[in-house]
Amino acid sequence: MRVLRTPDERFAGLADFPYEPRYATVGGELRMAYVEAGPAGGEPVLLLHGEPAWSYLYRSVIPVLVEAGLRVIAPDLIGFGRSDKPAEIADHSYARHVEWVRSFAFDALDLHGVTLVGHDWGGLIGLRLATEEPGAEPAGAEPARIARIVATNTGLPTGDQEMPEVWLRFREAVRTAPVLDIARLVRSGCRSAPAPETLAAYDAPFPDETFKAGPRAMPSLVPTTPDDPASAPNRTAWQRLSEWDRPFLVAFGDADPITSAMAPVLHGIVPGAQRVTIAGAGHFVQEDAGRELGAAIARFVTG
Numbered sequence: 436m437r438v439l440r441t442p443d444e445r446f447a448g449l450a451d452f453p454y455e456p457r458y459a460t461v462g463g464e465l466r467m468a469y470v471e472a473g474p475a476g477g478e479p480v481l482l483l484h485g486e487p488a489w490s491y492l493y494r495s496v497i498p499v500l501v502e503a504g505l506r507v508i509a510p511d512l513i514g515f516g517r518s519d520k521p522a523e524i525a526d527h528s529y530a531r532h533v534e535w536v537r538s539f540a541f542d543a544l545d546l547h548g549v550t551l552v553g554h555d556w557g558g559l560i561g562l563r564l565a566t567e568e569p570g571a572e573p574a575g576a577e578p579a580r581i582a583r584i585v586a587t588n589t590g591l592p593t594g595d596q597e598m599p600e601v602w603l604r605f606r607e608a609v610r611t612a613p614v615l616d617i618a619r620l621v622r623s624g625c626r627s628a629p630a631p632e633t634l635a636a637y638d639a640p641f642p643d644e645t646f647k648a649g650p651r652a653m654p655s656l657v658p659t660t661p662d663d664p665a666s667a668p669n670r671t672a673w674q675r676l677s678e679w680d681r682p683f684l685v686a687f688g689d690a691d692p693i694t695s696a697m698a699p700v701l702h703g704i705v706p707g708a709q710r711v712t713i714a715g716a717g718h719f720v721q722e723d724a725g726r727e728l729g730a731a732i733a734r735f736v737t738g
Contacts, residue, residue: 437522438465439646445639446517450632452494456517459543461535468517469510469539472497477506478582478736479546483536484509485555485589487617487650488719489516491636492554495725496732503733508546510539512556514649516640527652529665532556533563540564541580548582550736554721555694556653558589563668566675583682585732588718590697591673594658594666601692606654615647624718626690633722676705683708684735686728688716709735 446456454470461467470490480500482493490509500507511518513535514527521527540546553561565581592598609615618634641647658666676683683705687698689712702710711731716723 436526439520439522441517441640441642441646445642449636452491459539461538465513465519467510467513467539469508471508473501473506474504475506477504478548479506479508480550480552481540482509483553483557483561485557486653487620489640492721496721496729499726499729500733503737505736520646520649522645522648524648524652527649529656532560536560537564547580549580550583551581552585552732553589554587555589558586559591562591563672566672585684585686585735586701587686588688588691588694588720590694591669592658593669594660594663598659599693609651609654615651617641617650621719625722626715626717627723629722679705685710686713686731688713688720688723690716691718693718
């Protein structure tokens with residue numbers, strides 16, 4: 436596997452993101468970047484971003500969670516942000532991304548009692564991660580790896596239902612664009628136009644087209660046919676979600692044309708799920724209403 440690594444200078448002077456990067460090794464050879472904030476003894480909150488973002492997406496959420504006394508961990512998915520970038524689209528698969536995040540959270544950081552927050556692809560990965568972990572440990576042992584889940588503007592496609600036309604157009608655009616405009620993808624998912632320095636931060640991980648195999652791969656990894664390799668595992672995940680016995684929060688923006696239909700589905704299937712709607716927020720709810728999302732997560736975790 437040929438692996439690229441974005442030069443550090445690309446991340447100099449990031450607006451509103453003062454966190455120093457840390458690194459863990461996953462998959463035997465890949466460096467996965469993350470930022471951490473808050474008290475080391477606080478309840479851990481794992482923030483998983485999606486396509487085509489990186490941990491910078493959560494810059495308005497992190498301070499709110501820290502103010503609530505929580506330990507915040509925000510990794511960059513492999514292929515994104517400061518993390519290593521396998522150079523070929525074929526290097527990326529749904530199963531590999533689930534395993535890379537599992538290895539990061541459970542092997543490298545050995546997290547227990549986590550509140551897992553999944554947005555976009557972070558939800559596709561995180562919901563699989565949560566439902567594939569072993570059952571709760573016996574009394575007196577360490578607590579379960581996943582204590583609770585927050586699903587925000589995400590879903591768990593199986594290919595058994597047609598995807599929205601707007602999403603199919605997005606997938607085709609990503610697949611065929613000679614130059615993949617990362618900043619434009621983010622801008623198109625926001626209700627309010629991000630500042631130029633914000634859009635520049637989303638472009639920073641990708642010096643040229645050779646670095647963009649991850650963002651180009653992700654839309655085509657979403658199951659759209661019933662026989663997709665990820666369809667059966669996702670169906671199993673839905674079944675396990677229908678039996679979920681830990682707290683679950685559905686926190687969606689109110690103006691997302693891509694994933695909004697998944698909010699009532701998740702709320703209806705997961706037993707006892709709570710639901711909150713973030714007003715004035717598009718797909719990238721963290722950009723449009725980051726502090727509001729952070730407050731909702733903090734209330735959910737701290738009670």
